[in-house]
Amino acid sequence: MPSTPSWQPKASDVPGGAALPAELQRALDEAPCGLLRTDAQGTILRVNLTFCRWVGYEREELLGRKLQDLLTVGARIFHLTHLAPLMQMQGSVSEVKLEIVPRSGSAIPMVLNAQRHETPQGAYSELALFVARDRDKYERELLAARSRLEQLLAEGRKRQDEDRERAQIAEQMVGIVSHDLRNPLQTIQMGVLLLTRGGVSPHQLNVLGRVSRAAERSHRLIADLLDFTQARLGRGIAVHPAPIALHQAIADALDELGQAFPGRELVHEAEGEGECAADPDRIAQLLGNLVGNAMAYGQADAPVRVRSVIGPRAFELSVHNRGAPIPPSLQAHLFEPLVRGTAASGATRSVGLGLFIVGEIAKAHGGRVAVTSSEEQGTTFTASFPRGS
Template identity: 40%
Template structure:
């Protein structure tokens, strides 16, 4: 598809000069319209006109005035004007023409090639100006859409520049905090902190995002007209090709209601677990006294043992509930460290599980030493959870392997079994609360746990500044790995 040739209005009262100029431009491929006076030029010029070649000395009105009128009229203000004069040829004439709005000034007679080259140059300028205007309109449109999207967003949004100065904040922010909102455009981080000290943890996240250029996430508590509110915060920096932060967008979600419900649930679980301890202890002690007293027939003895077994299982569940509540409400499971050997903890745990699973093979290999400062009771609980799970979720004829290896700066524990692999979609959630593994077809009876064992295990490991991981596949089996820094 070919583009339409540019339309040029050639204005000159000298017929011969006008003819020569129009002839040169026509041969160069342009569309040319002639005018012999200033008024005729103003009448013929339109938004379709690309360029006006305008003589300065016209019989009715000055070419300078014609140029001014063209440039000040909305219909023709985008038209290019090239003065071409044989009389007004002094430096002052040229300067005056350009000051009145002309885009170029040539003195006649002019070489045809120079004239065509000058016209092409001006038309390229006009095309560039059109593209810039179109791009500016598109940028303005997109900016308007972005401003509308941010302003109408349901969650609070704030935009900061590279120095941390507030560029904009949407209405949802002011609604969520009421009179406590201090995020006015132009405010600095230090200025806002001076007005509202509760912003300290949030503003520190903003500083980290500005300094590192990395996304920051967190939960902050901020005062509002409705009291203390809790917000989940995501800070997303925008960086250039050199990694320099250009801006940071903050989005917040009010999670006060959900957090209150979660805290109530966890407090309730903690109180329930605590209050269940007393009747359970009474039940267990009564059953133990019956067993010690003796004189029970076979059925009575069997029922007494069943009571004791069930009481032990309930006691484990209650301890898990209390550990869970502590970890969620108290910032983690508390540990009391003391010098010790974690290898001894692993050996005791394996021996106890061998005794309680006489038909199973549990292999133990150790290398190096396990000396360090540990909470031995808590680590025994964690290792017991992992080895117990390995026995529960693997075939009875297979062996469970436990490895302990001491390095200079850490101790690594591995627990491996050849049971059915953990499905890939479940792997990221293995250490979550209230999750149980998928039982084998050979398992019978109701599940024996609450699905808190692995969650508590990771919390115990994290309380030792370590980490717990899992890998599972059909070919390699399942391996839980614990890293404990010394």
């Protein structure tokens, strides 16, 4: 290692290179960073002891040598294409990362700050270098973590795209199959109707009634599947609002529903007067889904109460039933597709689209649906709509 002061001036040094006081010389030599002075071509004119220790060379071995000779190949290219032009244009650089090759041959990452000076005798640069092993390690770890994160994000996006594509294909298939099932069901319903007009025994009539009700349930399920497909593929449920006598439309729908649920009590309460703007078929569908839900999950010996209320600017439909309350954790997800309650029997459970369709019909009318449920008050679904003109 060097035994002479490393900041000693040299005959060919730039102006200002006179001998320094011993105390200042010692301070510069023992500074916690490498200090160098180079001429315009990068030749080392002065170097402190700290830098000499780092690179393992005597001071005399470094003086007169170009700094570029100590750089790795990549750092030399960077010096030629970026660092030297920057020093020429702006006269200084800060926090530039370079790799210095010491005598041992294992590159040392360093951070460089440099300032260029112009004098009548020529240009020279003052350099300060700091070993940056920890910083280099952190940067490499950050880059590796970023690379892993980008890879995970890419894989996640790929899986999302694949899942979305599979879901879209599945929804399209549901729509196609549901549409194709309508014709055979209509044939079954027509056949049942024709058979009931002939001479049939009470037992046969009972069997035909069960077939008819099963076909009607299947028809409603297919309608829900088609609406689900339409809503999920982004088009939304189509509605055709028209002026309707709301209370009468609800009463007519309940008459039909009464035949689908023989032995169960349906009570209609009407409040307010006037016409409302709504799609009568969709309103009947919404009511059918809510009543069907009440029949499936409500108390069998208690009536299902339906209220139609007409206000000055809005109208409401509500369906109430007694029975086990809906858990609060489930209420928040009731109007999502394929969500069902847990208390219905296997014979009455659906695929979980009814309330989703209810929400979509209300949304298509500019309305909304809410639910309240407790042991004391029972369960009430309320659909609110703007009354329209």
